[in-house]
Amino acid sequence: MAGDAPDRQINIKGLVCPYTFVKAKLAMEAMEIGQVLEILLDYEEASRSIPKSMEDHGQKVLKVEKVNDTDWVLLVRKDKD
C-alpha cells in the first residue's frame, strides 16, 4: 500500500495548527474507507501532531517522511468514517 499512489493529495504548506489538522481531517472525511491521503506540510509541529491526531481518530498512519529541509510528507489510510 505504501508504495502505491495515494488516492488524494493535499498541500497544507504555510498553514499552522490547528488549521493543518482541520484541512487534513476535512480531506479525510470526503474519502472512502481504505483510500490513502498524502499530506505535504512544512510546519514541524504538525509532522508530529497530525499523525497522532489521525491515530486518535482511528486512521492508519502509513508514512511520516522528511523530504527536504522544510517539508514533510505523510501518508494516512482512512480506516474509520
Next chain:
Amino acid sequence: MDFTDDQLMRYSRHILLPEVGGKGQARIAQAKVFIVGAGGLGCPVGYYLAAAGVGTIALIDNDTVEMSNLQRQIAHSMQTIGMPKVESAKKTFEALNPDVNVVAIQKRISKDNILDLIRDYDIVVDGSDNFPTRYLVNDACFMARKPLVSGAILRFEGQVTTIVPGEGPCYRCLFEEPPPPGLVPSCQEAGVLGVLPGVIGGLQATEVLKLVLGKGEVLKGELLIYNALKTSFRKVKVPKNPFCALCGESPTITELTDYEQGYCSM
C-alpha cells in the same frame, strides 16, 4: 459543504471534534431553530447557536428592551433599550456571526399563529416566562411533531427537558395543567439570579446541537434541575403518562387553546 477560509477558522474547534467534523458542521449550518422568547433564556440560547453557526434562527417576542432586562438578557444593551427585543437580539447575533440568518418576529405567539410559525423549523426552544405559552408551545410541538427543548428559571433554580414527540413524555406528562394564575410567583415578583438563565440556556443550546448532530443522549424522559445556591444538578426520570390528555392513549386535547391571561408577562 465547502468552507471558506473564514469558516474554517471560525468553526475549527468544532471540526476537530470527531462527533462534529465537517459533516456535522454542515448539518449545523443547515439547521433551522425556532426560539420562543428573546429574554433571559432566548438570549443565551440564540447567542450560542449563532456562534455555533446554526443556519437559521427565528426569535419570537412581543416586548421591547428595558433597563431591568439587562441584568440577565445578554443579547440586549444600553444602546437597544426601547427597541423590540427580537430586533436587538438579531443585531447582536448577526454582529457575532454573519453566516446566520436571524428571523425576528415581533408578535405574541398564540394558538392562531404558532403552527404556521414553527412549520418550517426543525427544532423549537421554549424560553418563555409564563405558563400559557409553555403549554401552548408543548401542545403545538406535539401536534406538529417537532422536538422541543424546554427551559424554565426562577430565583436560584432552573430546569431543562427535551421532548421528542412519539419517543417519550410531553410537558403535560410532567405537569398536567398550568397552575392557576397567581399561585406561582413570576420572576418579576420573586426575582432571578442573573447568571441562572446563562446556565439553563447553555444547557438548552447544547441539547439543540446534539439533536442536530444526532450525537450523544438528550434529556428525553428526564428533567434536569439545577440549583445555583447549592451548585447541584439533579436528574429526575419522567415516565410517559398513558392518561396524558395530549399524548396519552385517549387524548382529550385535540386542538390548541390560549389559556387565560393574568400570568406574568414581563
